Amino acid sequence: MAKDRTLYLCRACGGSTPRWHGRCPHCGAWNALEETIPAPEPAAGARGRMSALRQGLAAQGTLARLADIEAADVARTPTGLTELDRVLGGGVVPGAVVLIGGDPGIGKSTLLLQALDALQRAGLPTLYVTGEESGAQVALRARRLGLADSQVPVLAEIRLEAILATLQQQRPAVAVIDSIQTVYTEQLTSAPGSVAQVRECAALLTRAAKDSGATLVLVGHVTKDGALAGPRVLEHMVDTVLYFEGDAHSSFRLVRAIKNRFGAVSELGVFAMTERGLKGVGNPSALFLSQHREPVPGSCVLATLEGTRPLLVEVQALVDAGGPAPRRLSVGLERDRLAMLLAVLHRHAGIATGDQDVFVNAVGGVRIAEPAADLAVLLAVTSSLRGRALPRGFVAFGEVGLAGEVRPAQRGQERLKEAAKLGMAVAVVPKANQPRKPDAAFQRATEGLTLHGVERVEEALEAVRGLG
Numbered sequence: 319m320a321k322d323r324t325l326y327l328c329r330a331c332g333g334s335t336p337r338w339h340g341r342c343p344h345c346g347a348w349n350a351l352e353e354t355i356p357a358p359e360p361a362a363g364a365r366g367r368m369s370a371l372r373q374g375l376a377a378q379g380t381l382a383r384l385a386d387i388e389a390a391d392v393a394r395t396p397t398g399l400t401e402l403d404r405v406l407g408g409g410v411v412p413g414a415v416v417l418i419g420g421d422p423g424i425g426k427s428t429l430l431l432q433a434l435d436a437l438q439r440a441g442l443p444t445l446y447v448t449g450e451e452s453g454a455q456v457a458l459r460a461r462r463l464g465l466a467d468s469q470v471p472v473l474a475e476i477r478l479e480a481i482l483a484t485l486q487q488q489r490p491a492v493a494v495i496d497s498i499q500t501v502y503t504e505q506l507t508s509a510p511g512s513v514a515q516v517r518e519c520a521a522l523l524t525r526a527a528k529d530s531g532a533t534l535v536l537v538g539h540v541t542k543d544g545a546l547a548g549p550r551v552l553e554h555m556v557d558t559v560l561y562f563e564g565d566a567h568s569s570f571r572l573v574r575a576i577k578n579r580f581g582a583v584s585e586l587g588v589f590a591m592t593e594r595g596l597k598g599v600g601n602p603s604a605l606f607l608s609q610h611r612e613p614v615p616g617s618c619v620l621a622t623l624e625g626t627r628p629l630l631v632e633v634q635a636l637v638d639a640g641g642p643a644p645r646r647l648s649v650g651l652e653r654d655r656l657a658m659l660l661a662v663l664h665r666h667a668g669i670a671t672g673d674q675d676v677f678v679n680a681v682g683g684v685r686i687a688e689p690a691a692d693l694a695v696l697l698a699v700t701s702s703l704r705g706r707a708l709p710r711g712f713v714a715f716g717e718v719g720l721a722g723e724v725r726p727a728q729r730g731q732e733r734l735k736e737a738a739k740l741g742m743a744v745a746v747v748p749k750a751n752q753p754r755k756p757d758a759a760f761q762r763a764t765e766g767l768t769l770h771g772v773e774r775v776e777e778a779l780e781a782v783r784g785l786g
Contacts, residue, residue, distance in 0.1 A: 326351040332513045332549040345550070354508070392580055395491075395533075398436025401589055401598035402429065404627070405560060405573050407581020410437075410492055410533040414580060415524050417498075417553065418573075419538040419546040420562025425571055425589070425596055426537050427451075429562075430494045431460060432595050435468045437492050445490035449476040449500030463595040476510065478503040478519050482526055490532055495523065497537040499547060511539075513549045524555050553577065565683050570605060571596060572684065575625065585625030603630040603740055606682035612710075616702030619713045619742065620694035621733035622686055628729070628736035630713065632681040633691065635698035640675040650680030651691060659718060663696055666722030666775050671703065690727035692718035693746065693778060700779060709785050711743030714778075716751070722775045726750035731760060738767040744785060746770045746778050 325334045328351055333344030335351065342350050394409035403409050406416070420426050427448075434444045448456055453472045460468050473484055478501050485493060495501065501519045502510040509515070520536065527534035536556065539547040546553060553559050557579040564571040573587040588602040599605060607619065607630055616635045621628060633651075648656045656678055664670050678695055680686050693716035701708050715733055717725040727733070730751030737745055749771035753760060772778040 324353055327354050327513050328352075328549075329513060329547075330550045332517055332551060347550075352513075354512070394580075395437070395440075395442065397433040398440065399429070399433055399596075399598060400600075401587035402433060402573065405575045405581075405585045405587040406558065407575075407578055407585070411557075411580045412491070412531045412533060413528050414533050414558060415527050415556040416533070416535045416558040416560065417538055417546070417556040418535065418560040418562060419540045421540060424562050424564055425591060426562050427496055428459065428463065429573075429589070429596050430496070430535060430537070431456070431465070431470070432463060434470045434492065434494060435460075435465050438468070438470050442491040443489065444470050445473065445484070445488055445493040446470050447473045447475060447481055447484075447493065447495045449474075449495075450497060462593075476500045476502060478522060482522065485526055485530065485532065489530060492533045492535070493527075494535045495537065497539060498523075498552075499539045511547075517549050517551060520552050520555050563683075563685070568683060570599070570682070582625045586627060586629075602627075603736065606631040606680075606684055607740075608632050608634075608681050613707035613712075615705050615707045616698055618694045618698035618701065618708055619737075620686070620691050621713050621715045621737050621745075622688060622691060623727070623729060623733065624684075628733045629684075630737060630740055630742075631684055631686065633686075633694045633698050634679045634681060635695065635702045636675075636677040637671060637699060637703040638675045638677075640673055644671075644673060645675045645677075647676075648678040650683070650685050651678055651695065652687070655689070655692070656695065658720070659692055659696055660699070662718055662720060662722060662775060663699065667700075667779055669700060669703065669779075671699065674703070688727075689717040689725075690715045692716065693724060693748075693775075696775065697746070697778065697782060700782075708782065709744055711741060712746075712785075713737045713742045713744070714746045716746075716748040716772075716778075718775060724748045724772050724774060724778060734767065734769070735760070735763040738764040742767055744768050744770070746772060746781055749773045 325336060326338050327334050328342040328344060330347035330350045331345035333342060335343055338351055341348050392411045394411055396403050396409040418426055434446055438444045453474050456472050475481055498516060498520055499511040502515050503518055506514055506518060523534060541547050559577040561574045561576055563574060569591045571589040571591060575583055575585040588599040589596040590599055618633050620631050620633050622631050646653060646657050660671050676699060694714045697714055715727050719725055726748040734745060745767055752769050752771035770781045772781055
């Protein structure tokens with residue numbers, strides 16, 4: 319008996335190779351090749367059907383100059399969930415394809431079922447396609463959410479051909495596919511969830527959404543590293559990619575936009591998990607600020623920016639005596655950047671932490687990627703090292719360079735307005751973010767907030783010492 323020939327498929331790009339490699343020869347991803355048995359050659363009729371499908375994906379178009387194309391703002395339909403609308407850029411867009419991923423049990427299906435019910439009550443035809451649960455299980459979840467009288471149609475199906483036929487027959491304005499890893503097409507012999515199946519099913523569903531003008535939401539699984547499972551090309555096919563973040567032991571959930579062709583990237587929505595489902599948090603800054611009766615050493619409030627939303631986040635630092643190999647650990651911030659900031663603190667401010675363990679944490683489980691958090695981290699570390707708390711109502715932001723300079727952050731005035739709105743009294747900010755001639759509106763919005771503009775790390779530390 320002849321031995322079955324094997325191929326190795328890349329999870330990242332879908333490329334194939336007859337031999338295993340530690341690094342994919344097509345896209346360069348490490349440890350991404352998986353062994354598989356190639357599908358037998360399809361019959362002539364199947365080849366014809368696949369050829370027709372692929373020809374349908376590449377519809378012929380006409381050339382037009384950019385100046386002659388009529389372009390208008392896309393119409394948006396609110397989902398009824400304010401925080402979800404914020405992340406999407408104002409609501410769902412006809413013909414858009416949204417991919418949402420997150421850990422199992424974090425609330426993806428709950429959020430989408432709530433959104434579909436609100437859209438259906440607003441008069442839009444909807445469809446919920448489930449491949450992981452039965453219709454009875456979806457109905458039980460709806461009853462737990464207080465949606466016992468919901469009129470959302472539910473289809474328990476994983477065959478792509480049946481799903482496409484239902485979409486064409488029902489013509490919903492918004493449809494949810496939960497999840498894309500469970501859907502398979504009969505034109506391919508590989509198992510559901512494989513690279514070929516996910517890529518082909520996503521491509522055909524995307525084309526169906528573009529042709530019909532329906533908004534399509536795909537639910538995706540994630541790997542143990544937190545990335546969306548399946549080929550990387552899946553994220554390039556869709557218009558919007560959302561990540562559902564949060565600790566399973568916490569009642570708060572974060573929805574972050576990683577890609578959005580119809581809105582701002584890195585927009586953040588905050589939800590609270592309740593007995594009646596997910597509820598939007600109107601003032602998320604209060605979530606990320608710890609409530610101390612008195613100021614404590616090692617705590618500094620940061621005015622950060624998530625998409626278009628300014629947020630106040632408490633950054634905590636703990637500096638303790640270390641052993642032969644001091645540790646540098648950060649949660650919610652980049653660890654390598656923490657090591658760089660400690661070196662800048664030593665070189666330009668004369669504060670050494672080489673023999674100390676340094677731990678930094680962003681309260682509330684939020685992840686801060688922008689460099690404007692540098693100044694708040696340094697001030698929190700210095701406060702913990704000296705055992706002196708920063709003044710009550712203190713806030714800071716600013717990027718710190720290797721030469722010790724404090725660089726400005728984007729949209730500094732909006733950060734300051736948010737700080738003043740939440741009762742902050744003192745702000746140490748880059749001098750370039752301190753308005754030279756503030757207008758009357760800015761003065762009214764920041765009334766009661768004293769600004770200290772600095773250009774160097776030494777000036778920031780001196781300004782803090784002068785505050786007592």
